[in-house]
Amino acid sequence: MTTEESSTTHGRLLPFERCDAAANMAIDEAIAEAVATQCVAPTLRFYGWSRPTLSLGYFQAIADASPWANLPVDIVRRSTGGGAILHDLELTYSLSLPLTDAGPGAREGVYQTVHQCVIDTLRSIGVTAVPYRDTAPAAEAKTQDATRAIASGLRSKRDEPFLCFQRRTDEDLICSGYKILGSAQRRVRGGVLQHGSLLLQVSKFAAELPGVAELTAVFFEPAAIANSIAERIGRAMSIDWQLGELTADEQDASRRIQRQRYAAAEWTERR
Amino acid sequence: MSRDTTKLRYAESHEWVDVTQEDGVAMATIGISKFAIEALNDLVYMDLPEVGRTLTVGEEFGEVESVKAVSPLYSPVAGEVVEVHSDLPDNLEALNDDPYDFGWIIKVKLDGDLPDTLMDHAAYEKQCSQAG
Numbered sequence: 001m002t003t004e005e006s007s008t009t010h011g012r013l014l015p016f017e018r019c020d021a022a023a024n025m026a027i028d029e030a031i032a033e034a035v036a037t038q039c040v041a042p043t044l045r046f047y048g049w050s051r052p053t054l055s056l057g058y059f060q061a062i063a064d065a066s067p068w069a070n071l072p073v074d075i076v077r078r079s080t081g082g083g084a085i086l087h088d089l090e091l092t093y094s095l096s097l098p099l100t101d102a103g104p105g106a107r108e109g110v111y112q113t114v115h116q117c118v119i120d121t122l123r124s125i126g127v128t129a130v131p132y133r134d135t136a137p138a139a140e141a142k143t144q145d146a147t148r149a150i151a152s153g154l155r156s157k158r159d160e161p162f163l164c165f166q167r168r169t170d171e172d173l174i175c176s177g178y179k180i181l182g183s184a185q186r187r188v189r190g191g192v193l194q195h196g197s198l199l200l201q202v203s204k205f206a207a208e209l210p211g212v213a214e215l216t217a218v219f220f221e222p223a224a225i226a227n228s229i230a231e232r233i234g235r236a237m238s239i240d241w242q243l244g245e246l247t248a249d250e251q252d253a254s255r256r257i258q259r260q261r262y263a264a265a266e267w268t269e270r271r
Numbered sequence: 272m273s274r275d276t277t278k279l280r281y282a283e284s285h286e287w288v289d290v291t292q293e294d295g296v297a298m299a300t301i302g303i304s305k306f307a308i309e310a311l312n313d314l315v316y317m318d319l320p321e322v323g324r325t326l327t328v329g330e331e332f333g334e335v336e337s338v339k340a341v342s343p344l345y346s347p348v349a350g351e352v353v354e355v356h357s358d359l360p361d362n363l364e365a366l367n368d369d370p371y372d373f374g375w376i377i378k379v380k381l382d383g384d385l386p387d388t389l390m391d392h393a394a395y396e397k398q399c400s401q402a403g
Binding site: 102169 | 283284285306307310311312315316318334336337338339340341342343345398402
């Protein structure tokens with residue numbers, strides 16, 4: 001056995017599919033729990049949404065979604081943090097990984113690796129994107145933040161815009177000045193779930209947010225680049241993806257989680 | 272009076288515990304360690320449990336959102352939540368400066384002894400140093 005073989009982990013790549021909002025979120029949670037308890041291998045899933053959907057960040061207020069309340073848009077609350085995303089003409093992914101240590105908070109390395117793989121994939125089809133931290137506005141914002149922190153002794157992120165794609169954090173991907181990829185994580189016991197969204201085209205339900213197509217005149221189907229991104233993530237994380245499917249236990253868990261949580265008004269409207 | 276961090280007990284998941292006797296009842300005050308707060312970086316939101324809720328060791332009792340991650344808080348002890356620091360979610364910035372006094376999160380009336388898995392200060396420092 002070579003060194004390379006011995007350090008490679010087997011992973012599970014799920015085929016691209018479109019589901020409704022509650023099912024998508026419940027499937028991701030069921031996977032994350034199964035991965036964290038090491039019942040299944042690290043799992044990467046790319047998916048779409050059967051209807052346009054506004055997904056709220058875990059701590060966001062349902063009242064802030066009122067502009068979409070009377071539109072043909074489903075609303076769901078994610079388990080991951082960050083801002084709201086209008087899922088329409090975009091590619092969503094979830095990556096579930098086990099963790100062997102008790103270090104707290106976000107896993108920056110997972111963000112950086114996945115986003116670099118998206119950068120490389122986009123570059124291969126003629127689209128240039130860079131992490132926000134490498135942009136001029138980021139440098140300017142950091143200077144202003146430092147000045148404010150010294151002046152007040154306080155830092156607050158609560159006044160961030162409602163929509164994820166109007167926010168900026170270091171690892172967000174920027175194309176022609178606009179954010180096209182954002183990700184967010186939830187830590188679970190023994191693992192981490194990372195959600196992310198690549199904005200392909202503008203949605204009529206969030207007309208202020210251009211996608212890759214409007215910014216670069218490059219069009220592609222969501223599923224078309226999923227495998228390319230997966231291959232790069234596999235190489236970067238030393239994971240050998242095998243095409244797989246949900247286990248029976250995961251399917252049972254996702255149905256239970258969907259019923260108890262993501263399809264329940266008590267969950268969606270909890271704040 | 273400031274808490275003496277060398278006298279606290281710590282969970283692997285970075286919660287600290289301070290046990291005191293109040294009217295003959297063992298009460299555990301629980302918060303998040305300075306190491307964890309610095310690693311979480313820019314806490315934005317916190318969820319607290321209801322007073323009266325019964326917790327088991329290792330059970331999730333709340334959640335925090337830091338930059339781009341939601342993380343659960345795990346109870347290091349078993350018992351009943353008798354008080355929550357309701358001012359804390361609106362003043363999370365202060366956690367950075369004062370995680371062991373202003374930064375207390377919940378008080379729990381202990382049910383039984385402290386778990387053997389809790390670390391003393393030296394052992395917890397060692398865990399943190401090995402983490403990076």
